Amino acid sequence: MTTFKIRNLSKIYGTKESQVVALDNITLDIPKNRFIVVLGESGSGKSTLLNLIGCMDKPSSGKILFEGKDLTKLSKTQMTEFRKNKIGFVFQSYNLLPDLSALENVEFSTELVNKMKMDAEQALVSVGLKDRITHFPGELSGGEQQRVSIARAIVKKPEILLCDEPTGALDFETGIKILEVLKEIQSDTKNTIIFITHNKEIARIADTVIRLRSGKILSIEENLSPLTPKEVEW
Ligand SMILES: Nc1ncnc2c1ncn2[C@@H]1O[C@H](COP(=O)(O)OP(=O)(O)O)[C@@H](O)[C@H]1O
Ligand SMILES: [Mg+2]
Numbered sequence: 001m002t003t004f005k006i007r008n009l010s011k012i013y014g015t016k017e018s019q020v021v022a023l024d025n026i027t028l029d030i031p032k033n034r035f036i037v038v039l040g041e042s043g044s045g046k047s048t049l050l051n052l053i054g055c056m057d058k059p060s061s062g063k064i065l066f067e068g069k070d071l072t073k074l075s076k077t078q079m080t081e082f083r084k085n086k087i088g089f090v091f092q093s094y095n096l097l098p099d100l101s102a103l104e105n106v107e108f109s110t111e112l113v114n115k116m117k118m119d120a121e122q123a124l125v126s127v128g129l130k131d132r133i134t135h136f137p138g139e140l141s142g143g144e145q146q147r148v149s150i151a152r153a154i155v156k157k158p159e160i161l162l163c164d165e166p167t168g169a170l171d172f173e174t175g176i177k178i179l180e181v182l183k184e185i186q187s188d189t190k191n192t193i194i195f196i197t198h199n200k201e202i203a204r205i206a207d208t209v210i211r212l213r214s215g216k217i218l219s220i221e222e223n224l225s226p227l228t229p230k231e232v233e234w
Contacts, residue, residue, distance in 0.1 A: 003032045005065040009062030010026075010059060011048050023049060023215045035182070036192070036206060039202075039203045041198055044215065047196065053194065054083060087161075090162070091166065094149040098137050100136070102135050120155055123152075126154070142170055161191055166178055166195070
């Protein structure tokens with residue numbers, strides 16, 4: 001089963017004089033209900049791809065089909081609706097609101113969606129932050145803040161969780177914990193997680209690994225026996 005069918009997708013930034021081809025005519029199917037890693041060096045087009053899938057931006061050409069609909073044809077309002085209803089985002093920078101507690105940060109996200117899908121407290125418990133619910137971001141470690149941002153993303157039970165190098169700013173041990181939380185979410189909720197990284201080792205926990213280089217697909221591989229995060233070293 002596939003979530004996104006990507007067809008001849010290109011993204012070119014800039015003007016005629018200074019063009020950057022960030023994605024160069026890529027075609028691929030993204031499997032559903034899997035933990036997918038998109039692997040590539042810095043500048044290979046990973047974030048660009050994720051932003052297009054997440055309806056944050058429009059491509060220069062090509063299609064992204066989701067449930068038979070071409071997402072590249074959506075209006076601004078429809079793009080916002082799609083993000084709100086289907087997508088959870090986790091970024092390298094946690095983007096928490098500093099004056100709100102962990103719980104309020106997560107609740108704030110539920111207020112933005114039409115129907116509350118999960119209890120904010122429950123979301124924080126599921127990322128292991130039961131004892132940090134009333135803490136403010138400034139009182140939390142980097143790993144804890146990242147877990148708040150994961151709770152904020154999963155509280156609306158998104159079908160698709162898009163993660164842009166969420167462990168990039170974290171030390172090894174903390175990074176492993178974040179991977180464990182995400183793997184657990186994936187096996188509990190059977191959602192689709194697309195996790196982008198430049199770290200080859202992380203790719204070993206994925207069900208599917210998509211490798212990008214210079215805006216092109218280098219390979220797509222199924223991992224028959226993914227490692228657990230604890231077995232990974234980097
Ligand atoms: N808004 C932008 N304007 C111009 N160039 C951009 C923009 N965003 C990304 N790029 C360029 O597109 C290429 C791919 O970037 P990106 O998708 O961020 O790569 P990655 O996430 O793999 O590091 C890079 O060369 C980058 O400099
Ligand atoms: Mg990036």
